Amino acid sequence: MVLCMDPGSFACLRLWYHQRDVDGNRRDAGIGKGLLIQLYLAPLRGITDYIYRNTFAVHFDGFDGALAPFIPTVTTDRFKPSHFKDVLPENNSTLPIVPQIISNQPDDFINLAVRLFDLGHTSVNWNLGCPFPMVAKKQRGSGLLPYPEKIDAFLEKTVSSIPNRLSIKTRLGRRKISEIFELMPIFNKYPLEEIIIHPRTGKQMYDGKVDLDTFEQCLEQSVHRVVYNGDITDLKTFQDVFDRFEGIDGWMIGRGAVANPFLPAIIKAGKDDIPQKVEKFRQFYEELFEQYRQRFSGPGHLLNRMKGFWTYFSKSFQNSRKIAKKVHRTQRMHRYLEIVDRFFTEEAQWKE
Numbered sequence: 001m002v003l004c005m006d007p008g009s010f011a012c013l014r015l016w017y018h019q020r021d022v023d024g025n026r027r028d029a030g031i032g033k034g035l036l037i038q039l040y041l042a043p044l045r046g047i048t049d050y051i052y053r054n055t056f057a058v059h060f061d062g063f064d065g066a067l068a069p070f071i072p073t074v075t076t077d078r079f080k081p082s083h084f085k086d087v088l089p090e091n092n093s094t095l096p097i098v099p100q101i102i103s104n105q106p107d108d109f110i111n112l113a114v115r116l117f118d119l120g121h122t123s124v125n126w127n128l129g130c131p132f133p134m135v136a137k138k139q140r141g142s143g144l145l146p147y148p149e150k151i152d153a154f155l156e157k158t159v160s161s162i163p164n165r166l167s168i169k170t171r172l173g174r175r176k177i178s179e180i181f182e183l184m185p186i187f188n189k190y191p192l193e194e195i196i197i198h199p200r201t202g203k204q205m206y207d208g209k210v211d212l213d214t215f216e217q218c219l220e221q222s223v224h225r226v227v228y229n230g231d232i233t234d235l236k237t238f239q240d241v242f243d244r245f246e247g248i249d250g251w252m253i254g255r256g257a258v259a260n261p262f263l264p265a266i267i268k269a270g271k272d273d274i275p276q277k278v279e280k281f282r283q284f285y286e287e288l289f290e291q292y293r294q295r296f297s298g299p300g301h302l303l304n305r306m307k308g309f310w311t312y313f314s315k316s317f318q319n320s321r322k323i324a325k326k327v328h329r330t331q332r333m334h335r336y337l338e339i340v341d342r343f344f345t346e347e348a349q350w351k352e
């Protein structure tokens with residue numbers, strides 16, 4: 001086994017896998033043995049924070065690492081401790097993470113990346129995908145994609161100035177998929193660690209189909225490792241993209257794993273034979289609730305956070321709309337607790 005000096009880096013994990021599997025090829029070793037498939041938890045701001053990630057890692061298997069939700073840059077180098085809470089090493093001992101930065105200001109990005117390096121993060125990720133209009137209209141996230149010259153200048157300045165390795169998470173464009181074809185040659189000029197591609201435009205938000213043909217062209221054009229991200233919700237959707245994109249060994253899953261936290265383990269095993277899912281899920285949920293209850297100041301915050309989770313959780317149960325509706329209508333914590341307790345005790349059936 002390779003001695004890994006840099007446990008927080010995805011590339012390091014990859015090296016370790018390759019070393020273990022030096023005699024096999026991807027097909028021989030692939031699904032079913034848990035080798036050469038790297039699964040990463042996608043960043044979902046407001047959902048996959050360190051409390052969620054740690055609780056997840058205690059209850060479920062399958063993820064090799066996570067990309068933390070984005071941290072915005074600030075124009076001063078006097079960061080508040082709360083700025084880094086989600087990525088502090090002491091809050092991330094269960095699952096390796098890479099922090100993500102959103103910015104269009106190279107100097108601010110460099111400041112933050114250096115600060116993260118001092119905390120032990122030898123890799124950072126640049127968010128070029130956020131589709132939310134409030135972010136994109138300020139030319140951040142996917143809002144920067146129509147400006148290849150700005151992205152080039154940004155990378156020119158930052159790559160040589162930061163001590164961390166840099167990866168990028170991107171979409172195909174803000175409005176048009178043609179934007180990515182202007183960007184691939186620029187990405188190829190720099191020593192990036194990897195590019196994570198969610199094959200939608202920013203304008204699409206999370207609607208419509210993922211564009212696998214355009215993703216395939218990006219894959220052909222990239223000199224870097226490419227990680228696929230988008231709409232993996234079960235073993236079948238994973239197997240479809242796995243079979244189509246032979247060159248890929250890294251996969252990132254967001255909403256599908258929040259809805260069904262057994263999914264990464266199912267993908268690694270290549271089969272779904274996990275018993276007692278409702279009971280196991282309930283134990284996870286109860287610990288998650290308790291962790292947030294201890295940290296959040298008032299019931300309003302806690303209730304809102306739980307409603308956010310149930311948007312996804314409900315999808316894994318039969319009659320998912322019923323429980324989602326009940327939870328979202330609730331305004332009082334005691335009522336919420338009754339609804340969820342009754343759901344788990346009397347109604348919950350896993351959607352197989």
Ligand SMILES: Cc1cc2nc3c(=O)[nH]c(=O)nc-3n(C[C@H](O)[C@H](O)[C@H](O)COP(=O)(O)O)c2cc1C
Pocket residue numbers: 042043044045046047068069070100127129130169198206229230231232252253254255256
């Ligand atoms: C609520 C929410 C928050 C998100 N926050 C981030 C973020 O902080 N950084 C990022 O790169 N992507 C973010 N994303 C996008 C996801 O990481 C991912 O690219 C997207 O959900 C598609 O993957 P999936 O189909 O596996 O969920 C977010 C998505 C959602 C729905």
